[in-house]
Amino acid sequence: MDVPLLAAKGLSKTFASRGRRVAALQDVAFTLKRGETLGLVGPSGSGKSTLARVLMRLIEPQAGSIHFNGDDWLKLEGRALRERRGAIQMVFQDPLSAFNPRATIGSALAAPLRVHGFADGVAELLARVGLTASLAERGIHEVSGGQRQRVAIARALATRPSVIVFDEAVSALDASVRGQILQLIADLQQSEGLAYLFVSHDLAAVRVIAHRIAVMDQGRIVECGPTQDVVSNPQSSTLKALVAAVPRLRKGG
Numbered sequence: 001m002d003v004p005l006l007a008a009k010g011l012s013k014t015f016a017s018r019g020r021r022v023a024a025l026q027d028v029a030f031t032l033k034r035g036e037t038l039g040l041v042g043p044s045g046s047g048k049s050t051l052a053r054v055l056m057r058l059i060e061p062q063a064g065s066i067h068f069n070g071d072d073w074l075k076l077e078g079r080a081l082r083e084r085r086g087a088i089q090m091v092f093q094d095p096l097s098a099f100n101p102r103a104t105i106g107s108a109l110a111a112p113l114r115v116h117g118f119a120d121g122v123a124e125l126l127a128r129v130g131l132t133a134s135l136a137e138r139g140i141h142e143v144s145g146g147q148r149q150r151v152a153i154a155r156a157l158a159t160r161p162s163v164i165v166f167d168e169a170v171s172a173l174d175a176s177v178r179g180q181i182l183q184l185i186a187d188l189q190q191s192e193g194l195a196y197l198f199v200s201h202d203l204a205a206v207r208v209i210a211h212r213i214a215v216m217d218q219g220r221i222v223e224c225g226p227t228q229d230v231v232s233n234p235q236s237s238t239l240k241a242l243v244a245a246v247p248r249l250r251k252g253g
């Protein structure tokens with residue numbers, strides 16, 4: 001039997017803010033297989049980041065479960081959580097916000113290696129993302145946007161994850177750099193069998209990288225299926241609107 005690497009069920013999260021209750025996740029379920037990319041698309045406020053943060057154990061849902069790699073993921077606490085949480089990593093849109101501005105790239109990469117007791121070197125990590133070892137001495141501010149995103153990916157790899165969540169990770173890059181980073185992400189998946197949750201409002205980028213796409217709206221997954229099927233024959237009004245917003249995906253366009 002083909003047991004998924006990760007299976008989420010019944011995830012619900014309601015935020016209360018200024019007297020209003022917002023259902024950010026409502027009974028969300030999905031699976032991820034080893035080596036698979038699930039694209040997660042949806043309009044602003046649909047719950048994509050909330051779902052990513054629940055996976056990362058940054059926020060607790062009120063209901064639901066995640067089975068991941070043999071663990072009841074949302075029940076892990078204390079030492080077990082500390083030991084295992086590096087198995088799911090996240091890459092954000094803006095790597096600058098995720099790095100200590102005064103640290104060199106080398107020290108930013110060395111820290112997670114040390115914490116996990118891994119013998120891999122910084123140079124090795126940089127090589128895996130197509131960067132030269134000499135970059136280790138530079139600050140994160142001193143390198144280009146594309147190089148920064150490569151460093152962010154290298155740091156995610158440092159804890160030997162089996163899942164990486166990309167949250168709008170290529171959205172801020174210009175088109176040619178975006179293509180190169182998408183290629184790197186795909187190559188790493190091929191060589192290392194990583195599973196990805198690729199969160200983006202950019203359906204064009206999701207289409208090239210995702211095997212399957214899940215569409216969120218108002219906290220629910222309203223549609224999910226193989227990328228080609230879903231994009232060529234959208235069922236939900238949410239996805240129809242997203243497809244219409246990408247001119248070259250429109251029928252006859």
Ligand SMILES: Nc1ncnc2c1ncn2[C@@H]1O[C@H](COP(=O)(O)OP(=O)(O)OP(=O)(O)O)[C@@H](O)[C@H]1O
Pocket residue numbers: 015016017022023024042043044045046047048049050051201
């Ligand atoms: N900490 C919070 N407190 C209150 N409301 C929140 C909080 N985090 C998210 N929300 C609300 O939950 C809903 C889902 O937000 P979320 O950020 O998950 O959506 P999103 O799809 O990632 O949007 P975007 O594409 O704009 O990042 C929104 O209505 C948002 O305002």
